[in-house]
Amino acid sequence: MDNEIREFYNEYGIREWNRLEEDIYSRINFILHMDFIKEHLHEGIKILDAGCGAGRYSIEFANMGCKITLFDISDEQLRIAQKKINEQNVNHNIEGIFQGDIKDLSSFENESFDMIICYGAPLSYIIDDREKVISEFYRVLKDKGVLAVSVNNKWGILKMLLGNQNLDFFSNPKYWLLNKVMETGDLLKHEKITHPPRHFFEGKELEKLLTDGDFKNIILGGSPCFSCGNAQSIEEICKDKKALETIIDIELKTYTKRTMVDNGEFLLAKGIKE
């Protein structure tokens, strides 16, 4: 198990649960992640939430009557998830809570799940062996099962830094290893980076990963896509309820456009095993 990632998320604690509701931009992010899979969510289906964090999505699915298996590298995140599950009284829809690394799904039998969700960028922490993770996802999915992932997007993250007017970053590209990240997508050990090493994706690359893993009908998305890099404007404008509706409407109309997706902060992808 990757102890650096485990410790990072243990330390991250409740911030992971709060992450998706702390501001309007994050709420839009959550809405798009949910919209991306809504056609596949049915009562009673078995879902593996791989890299579930504090269980934000798991509990949403459990509330819809899906049967959830939670899986995360961080024992602290799983402890928070269990607390939230108790609070929200959805224990009857929780089939198991497992601590583990997504690189090793040996706890699960072949064809165990109707859907696997790997949201919030667990895949971005896999620097080598991404293909192995995808093939394990494939193995534990039933026939016609759906895999949905979200990862950090290379250009979307840069747009976010631009929107935050991060002068230090743009005036010191060498220090921040920008050229290397733009070329390879990898951001390895670095004194100012608090996150463990991460990979930043482009749409084409994530699509190829799923296609090579034999998934079909790949669809990509950006989240948030239209609003990416404009969190402050969104926060300001969307104090007006009608404006918030308008922004969400534009997001929903654009976030899966092939000609937009590399612009989103998170990159979404889904595919079917068939």
Next chain:
Amino acid sequence: MDNEIREFYNEYGIREWNRLEEDIYSRINFILHMDFIKEHLHEGIKILDAGCGAGRYSIEFANMGCKITLFDISDEQLRIAQKKINEQNVNHNIEGIFQGDIKDLSSFENESFDMIICYGAPLSYIIDDREKVISEFYRVLKDKGVLAVSVNNKWGILKMLLGNQNLDFFSNPKYWLLNKVMETGDLLKHEKITHPPRHFFEGKELEKLLTDGDFKNIILGGSPCFSCGNAQSIEEICKDKKALETIIDIELKTYTKRTMVDNGEFLLAKGIKE
């Protein structure tokens, strides 16, 4: 000739000349428009600048030794262009200055030009008969000639309004005919709109227009693409020279990515007659 458009640009006057250098965001726009065609620009080639406005691009090309024909609907814009040509001493590379509507290129013989530039959205003012304009461009181009256009981009313009925190727009989508624009791309007569009726494009649609007009090797671009919707951050950050270099570098690396182009304020497209 469309008098409404002619009068709008007559009235617009010198602002059209200044448009591409009034701030850093606009200068990036100019850099990308130039980069998009730089591989095709050679000394001595004949260029038609269709919808040349005040001649900003024409004079740039003339300075590089290209032979330019200026064409615009606005007599006032052409008057400014003539003045700028005189100031910059490039008369020897100007082959003609014509007032006219891009819907009617009958002044020009078949296969007269190596390149046609239609930059700054003249095509966006053509609500009907866009196919006819493209076929006329095709007719007056030589074999292997290049057509390069830029038009208003539907989603990029909305991103710009978001970046400007235009609350009135987002809280009154009905008044601003937003749904109609998102569906059809057309923004027709409207009491608060000062521009003549315009069409806002998506990448796919502009690509189809050029493909149907028998152009080959179509390439799309967004301009500015990475910075779209962030003019204020750009202005702030790019007071630092190194940060400006970084931003331009990111723009150049991203603006022709298929998975980004619908995000740019202007949508660029080029194709070859062959």
